[in-house]
Amino acid sequence: MTATPVEPLTVDADFESIRELETWLLAAAAALGFDSAHDTMAAIHLAVHEVATNCVDHATTDGDHLMLKADRRLIPDTDQGVGQPALVIEVCDNGQNAFAAATVAAPAPDTPQVRGYGLMIAEQVASSVTYKRQPVEEQWCNRWTLVFANVIASDS
């Protein structure tokens, strides 16, 4: 199949703006050859939404923005010995603060706490979630990469 390149999405780094992510995400998945109507997309949207919320909550201040990129990559499938198509979503913000994992208490089973569930949700839905703080065009950027290997290809 042929995947159509997807334009990145740039939104203001505020909670109202990240509500716009779903429309872009579904269109991106469809353009990349995934079944955007499949049930798994709702979970993927939740995971991306949680990471974006985390960026706004922890890393950004007024005037910052978020950029989202979508790509299709082949990742190894050890069972079948072939490449498996995966949806890869990058969420970047130009906030001044780095994400400090040590300041977010990991939820403990059976002990309700008020914060700390967003990343836990993203890590459960995605095949992998990685974070890097790196310089991009003369400023620091917080870059989250989410890989979803469980997305159904539209041609399958």
Next chain:
Amino acid sequence: MTETRTDEAETSQTPGNRAESPASPIVEVISLSGRLDVVSSATLRRTIEQHLDQGRVRLLVDLSVIDDVDSAGLAALVRGMKLARKAGGDLRLVRPRRAEAMRVFELTTFDTIFEMGNNAQAMTNHWSTS
């Protein structure tokens, strides 16, 4: 009926007899629709606080017709549950019908921590007599 409306999420309250005394046995039903997310959860937090301030500590949040819940919405419910329990009551939930809205509870295992049911009227009747 008091109703507070935001752009997408709606919070409506169905009170029983208002009671000003501490730890009222009346079950207060808070019905939500739309999204319960980082934007709309502030309204829910305020509604819960108002009830608790007036001694209404048995809170039933009806999520049956909610579209989506995220971790911030979950956090508002968890905070409300902890405050209600501290005040001698509880915060219970009517389970969302949509799988998308139920997912956040399953992923965080909060479906086993909250007391949840499927029918607001049945839960209210049962709780009122217990």
